[in-house]
Amino acid sequence: MSESTDDLFADSVERLLRDQCTPAVVRAIEAGGDPASLWNALSEAGFCDALVPEEHDGAGLGLAEALPMFVACGRYAMPLPLAQTAMVRGYLARAGVPLPDGPIAIAPAATVASNGAVSCHHVPGALVAHWVLAAVGNEHWLLPVADALRTSTGIHGSLAADLSWPTVPASTLKTSAPFDALAAGALVSAAQSSGTMARIFDLTLAHANRRVQFGKPIGKFQAIQHQISVMAEHVAAARMAVELAASGLGFDPDPLRVAIAKGRIGEAIPTVAAIAHAVHGAIGITAEFDLQLYTRRLHEWRRAYGSEAYWYERVGRARLASDATLTVDFLRSATAARPTTGTAS
Amino acid sequence: MIDALPLTAIPPEDEALRDDVKRFLVEALADIPAEVRAHSWTGFDAAFSRRLGEQGWLGITLPPAYGGGGRSAFARFVLVEELLAAGAPVSAHWIADRQSAPLILKYGTEAQKRQHVPPICRGESFFCIGMSEPGSGSDLASVRTRATRMDGGWKLSGQKIWTTNAYRSHFMIALVRTSGTAEDRHAGLSQFIIDLSLPGITIRPIEDLTGDRHFCEVFFDDVALADDALIGAEGEGWAQVTAELAFERSGPERLYSSIVLLDAWVEWLRSQTPGDTESLRLLGRLCSHLAVLRALSVSITGKLSRGESPVVEAALVKDMGTEIEQLTATLITDMLGRHPDVSPPPALERMVNYVTQISPSFSLRGGTREILRSMIARGLGLR
Ligand SMILES: Cc1cc2nc3c(=O)[nH]c(=O)nc-3n(C[C@H](O)[C@H](O)[C@H](O)COP(=O)(O)OP(=O)(O)OC[C@H]3O[C@@H](n4cnc5c(N)ncnc54)[C@H](O)[C@@H]3O)c2cc1C
Numbered sequence A: 001m002s003e004s005t006d007d008l009f010a011d012s013v014e015r016l017l018r019d020q021c022t023p024a025v026v027r028a029i030e031a032g033g034d035p036a037s038l039w040n041a042l043s044e045a046g047f048c049d050a051l052v053p054e055e056h057d058g059a060g061l062g063l064a065e066a067l068p069m070f071v072a073c074g075r076y077a078m079p080l081p082l083a084q085t086a087m088v089r090g091y092l093a094r095a096g097v098p099l100p101d102g103p104i105a106i107a108p109a110a111t112v113a114s115n116g117a118v119s120c121h122h123v124p125g126a127l128v129a130h131w132v133l134a135a136v137g138n139e140h141w142l143l144p145v146a147d148a149l150r151t152s153t154g155i156h157g158s159l160a161a162d163l164s165w166p167t168v169p170a171s172t173l174k175t176s177a178p179f180d181a182l183a184a185g186a187l188v189s190a191a192q193s194s195g196t197m198a199r200i201f202d203l204t205l206a207h208a209n210r211r212v213q214f215g216k217p218i219g220k221f222q223a224i225q226h227q228i229s230v231m232a233e234h235v236a237a238a239r240m241a242v243e244l245a246a247s248g249l250g251f252d253p254d255p256l257r258v259a260i261a262k263g264r265i266g267e268a269i270p271t272v273a274a275i276a277h278a279v280h281g282a283i284g285i286t287a288e289f290d291l292q293l294y295t296r297r298l299h300e301w302r303r304a305y306g307s308e309a310y311w312y313e314r315v316g317r318a319r320l321a322s323d324a325t326l327t328v329d330f331l332r333s334a335t336a337a338r339p340t341t342g343t344a345s
Numbered sequence B: 001m002i003d004a005l006p007l008t009a010i011p012p013e014d015e016a017l018r019d020d021v022k023r024f025l026v027e028a029l030a031d032i033p034a035e036v037r038a039h040s041w042t043g044f045d046a047a048f049s050r051r052l053g054e055q056g057w058l059g060i061t062l063p064p065a066y067g068g069g070g071r072s073a074f075a076r077f078v079l080v081e082e083l084l085a086a087g088a089p090v091s092a093h094w095i096a097d098r099q100s101a102p103l104i105l106k107y108g109t110e111a112q113k114r115q116h117v118p119p120i121c122r123g124e125s126f127f128c129i130g131m132s133e134p135g136s137g138s139d140l141a142s143v144r145t146r147a148t149r150m151d152g153g154w155k156l157s158g159q160k161i162w163t164t165n166a167y168r169s170h171f172m173i174a175l176v177r178t179s180g181t182a183e184d185r186h187a188g189l190s191q192f193i194i195d196l197s198l199p200g201i202t203i204r205p206i207e208d209l210t211g212d213r214h215f216c217e218v219f220f221d222d223v224a225l226a227d228d229a230l231i232g233a234e235g236e237g238w239a240q241v242t243a244e245l246a247f248e249r250s251g252p253e254r255l256y257s258s259i260v261l262l263d264a265w266v267e268w269l270r271s272q273t274p275g276d277t278e279s280l281r282l283l284g285r286l287c288s289h290l291a292v293l294r295a296l297s298v299s300i301t302g303k304l305s306r307g308e309s310p311v312v313e314a315a316l317v318k319d320m321g322t323e324i325e326q327l328t329a330t331l332i333t334d335m336l337g338r339h340p341d342v343s344p345p346p347a348l349e350r351m352v353n354y355v356t357q358i359s360p361s362f363s364l365r366g367g368t369r370e371i372l373r374s375m376i377a378r379g380l381g382l383r
Helices: A003-020 A023-030 A036-044 A063-075 A082-095 A181-210 A222-246 A255-285 A291-303 A308-321 A327-335 B017-028 B046-054 B073-086 B091-107 B110-121 B237-249 B259-271 B277-305 B311-336 B346-363 B369-379
Strands: A104-106 A118-123 A131-136 A139-144 A149-152 A161-165 A173-175 B127-130 B146-150 B153-161 B171-177 B189-195 B201-207 B213-226
Touching: A003 A036, A003 A063, A023 A291, A063 A082, A063 A181, A063 A222, A082 A104, A082 A131, A082 A139, A082 A173, A082 A181, A104 A181, A118 A131, A118 A139, A131 A181, A181 A222, A181 A255, A181 A291, A222 A255, A222 B277, A222 B311, A222 B369, A255 A291, A255 A308, A255 A327, A255 B277, A308 A327, A308 B259, A308 B277, A327 B073, A327 B259, A327 B277, B017 B073, B046 B091, B073 B259, B073 B277, B091 B110, B091 B127, B091 B171, B091 B189, B091 B237, B146 B171, B153 B171, B153 B189, B171 B237, B189 B213, B189 B237, B237 B311, B259 B277, B259 B311, B259 B346, B277 B311, B311 B346, B311 B369
Parallel strands: A104 A131, B127 B171
Antiparallel strands: A118 A161, A131 A139, A139 A173, A149 A161, B146 B153, B153 B213, B171 B189, B201 B213
């Protein structure tokens, strides 16, 4: 795909989300409103099939090309699991599984009890998903959310929940095609976090230039300036981290790159959210002001699919296990340009 | 600004340099223990610098007409990354290679370029930076050292301080006042290339808290300078020094000051029974930060190679980089102390102590953390 088509895709995502995924729409869906109209707009635009190969009537994009869509979802506080759906549909199409309708969430993990009960803990987007993809042993199951008992794990407005089924539902689709669901979830949460951080940064900068205390905009105070500079550093690092994580032309996320990105971004999240709220003052913690739509998501994304404590440990293990004497050589091989993997099956 | 740092790959022709550098360093550094290499780019070895010159690796981005390598900023990135990763003693030529020669090529006369750049590229001429003074640190525009016009040249009086390597350099490029007073700020400043063997110059090394001698006090007592000591235009010193600082801040040396220590610790961890998850987590954290910082640094190199001057972006990466360099030392210390009954090798202990003690300098030299953050804020449109 040439650079210009790449930009066209990013632009069309941007335009649609700006028009259809407004803060008012986000709030309505979070309050239990019907998400069908937003979802239909997204699927009619073909965004759910961004990663589905062309021979299955998708857009045939690789991860790097789909990244702008994931990031845009973060920037617009997307209340539906669009990025997850796109990942899972890309996987299912490659696995030869018929593609189901409706939003698909990704479970960080699943447990099947001896009595056959299935449960998935802390699934982002569970309250608005029709399906959830979960790794069970060597298989991946696509479970119908309508049949599940849902227990919210988030605060007011959150769409995350624990899901459980007394037995495996009859309509469950199963496939044994390999897929790293945790890495896929981590990648989409890291990518969306990066977009969310960029939005929070814009809000914070604007507020610092607008809010006047002691006769001048608070952005004139050095203490505020330095906090915003630190925020800018984390936002730039987060963006680069997800670019690295999604780089290459293939579809399957590389677990080490994802680990680096999810860890680095997880570490940045509390700092970025704390600075944003500090600079905004009291207005920032109101329900009415938009900031909370974004900082709330950041905290949720940090927790989902493994926090930095989990992913950093994986990076550390990979470093110790590598043949490289020099860390610089380890870093180079971990982030080297990857050859096209095309449509892996 | 934040979106303006795209993921950038080092072109294959520049990446190809890496193996040659690695091979050279294995041989050249064979006898230098890690403990010494942990001094990173402050390790001084004139003979080593001359050997790099023989390889064609000094002034690698400078025009061949002046003895340079004529290669891209990416080639320099690869070279410098390998030198720092190995802990090569690069201090002797470091300043001349990184900022003095590019400055002379940008602002110097043809005669100045011919005089200075080829010996720099051969590793025979070492430079130091005369910016700071006792009364002028972060507030550089307040310098008081003064050059006064006289017949056939200039008379220089005043004092510089913290001048790295002054006592073992051939030349200093100094920022001094040529007209007006400190109150005139950016106006009336000029830069001079000062031959440090001239009469009237006294240089005293200052011992640092680790016992090393690198920075110095330099006194100018009516030093007679020839006309051609002025570099660039009289009164344009501020603009020139700003450009010089941009050269200083944009290289990979702002990520790797603690990298030799990190690798020594990795070697130690490998010798231990696995399972210390806290250590693994820290190792992963440091590696993750470095992977991202390295990608940002390569992206900045891409901007340099396109002729842009990514000053604010470089400040952003330097500020994050020095923080990780500092954390590397303090957190490895914590991990080594996690098991009071286990004794790491004394050389590793000395290394981590050395880096911990010297690490405050990482966020002072080349502009303090606070100054960088104010630059970033200005770049973001605050102020
Ligand atoms: C190892 C090393 C090597 C060096 N080599 C050289 C060299 O070769 N040549 C050379 O010219 N200099 C050199 N320096 C000096 C270096 O550039 C200065 O240390 C630096 O510019 C800070 O100046 P200062 O030390 O006088 O601190 P000060 O400027 O006095 O700063 C002290 C503290 O005040 C803060 N501060 C100052 N102004 C402000 C402000 N406006 N807002 C907020 N905070 C502020 C600083 O950030 C810092 O925290 C070297 C320094 C070190 C440590």
